[in-house]
Amino acid sequence: MKNRAFIALGTNIGDRFRNLCDAISLLNEEAEIELVRSSSIYETDPVGYTDQDPFLNMVIEVRTSLEPVVLLEKCLQIEHALGRKRIIRWGPRIIDLDILLYNQENMETEKLFIPHPRLHERAFVLIPLLEISPDEKLPRTNQSLQDFLDKIPDREGVRVWKQKNGEDVFALFEN
Numbered sequence: 335m336k337n338r339a340f341i342a343l344g345t346n347i348g349d350r351f352r353n354l355c356d357a358i359s360l361l362n363e364e365a366e367i368e369l370v371r372s373s374s375i376y377e378t379d380p381v382g383y384t385d386q387d388p389f390l391n392m393v394i395e396v397r398t399s400l401e402p403v404v405l406l407e408k409c410l411q412i413e414h415a416l417g418r419k420r421i422i423r424w425g426p427r428i429i430d431l432d433i434l435l436y437n438q439e440n441m442e443t444e445k446l447f448i449p450h451p452r453l454h455e456r457a458f459v460l461i462p463l464l465e466i467s468p469d470e471k472l473p474r475t476n477q478s479l480q481d482f483l484d485k486i487p488d489r490e491g492v493r494v495w496k497q498k499n500g501e502d503v504f505a506l507f508e509n
């Protein structure tokens with residue numbers, strides 16, 4: 335599994351912890367995806383469309399033999415399997431899976447932008463990502479993601495909800 339990718343998870347409907355667990359177990363069932371690392375889980379104030387409940391957000395690192403578009407298809411299938419419906423842009427969701435980074439690639443197709451276009455402006459993504467990969471940069475640039483995070487004024491809206499215990503965090507998600 336030669337490719338390294340980071341996936342952001344977000345949820346603000348129903349049993350949010352259960353939704354994270356379900357999404358991670360479905361990713362783990364894929365033979366071509368290997369879970370490598372996970373951030374702590376953060377509770378975050380909604381951004382964009384603010385009249386909605388707080389989210390749980392986290393970031394995981396995976397290794398995969400899937401090409402980016404196929405990895406996206408798997409993510410969309412999992413969103414669908416967990417009952418996600420798209421109603422309001424940036425609105426409430428059972429689960430959202432975004433591909434943040436895929437190796438050092440930059441790609442823009444109709445369906446897929448990598449790195450994720452709003453990655454560098456979202457504290458709810460940058461904080462968990464930098465927790466597990468502090469030196470990460472925007473692909474093929476020298477622009478450190480920590481620098482982007484430092485420029486975001488409001489970071490108080492992102493609070494640790496469940497601390498990573500330092501050992502196998504994915505154990506949290508075993509059924």
Ligand SMILES: Nc1ncnc2c1ncn2[C@@H]1O[C@H](COP(=O)(O)OP(=O)(O)OP(=O)(O)O)[C@@H](O)[C@H]1O
Nearest residue numbers: 420423424430431432433434445446447448450452
């Ligand atoms: N890096 C990416 N990861 C996931 N989806 C992406 C990515 N780039 C483009 N997309 C496209 O975005 C669509 C998903 O949009 P979605 O409804 O989840 O947006 P959103 O989660 O409301 O907003 P945001 O994209 O700001 O997180 C997918 O169907 C996919 O085609």
Ligand SMILES: Nc1nc2c(c(=O)[nH]1)N=C(CO)CN2
Nearest residue numbers: 344378379380381382389424
């Ligand atoms: N805190 C927080 N706010 C959001 C989130 C999210 O995951 N967390 N996702 C959004 C749509 O992608 C819009 N706003």
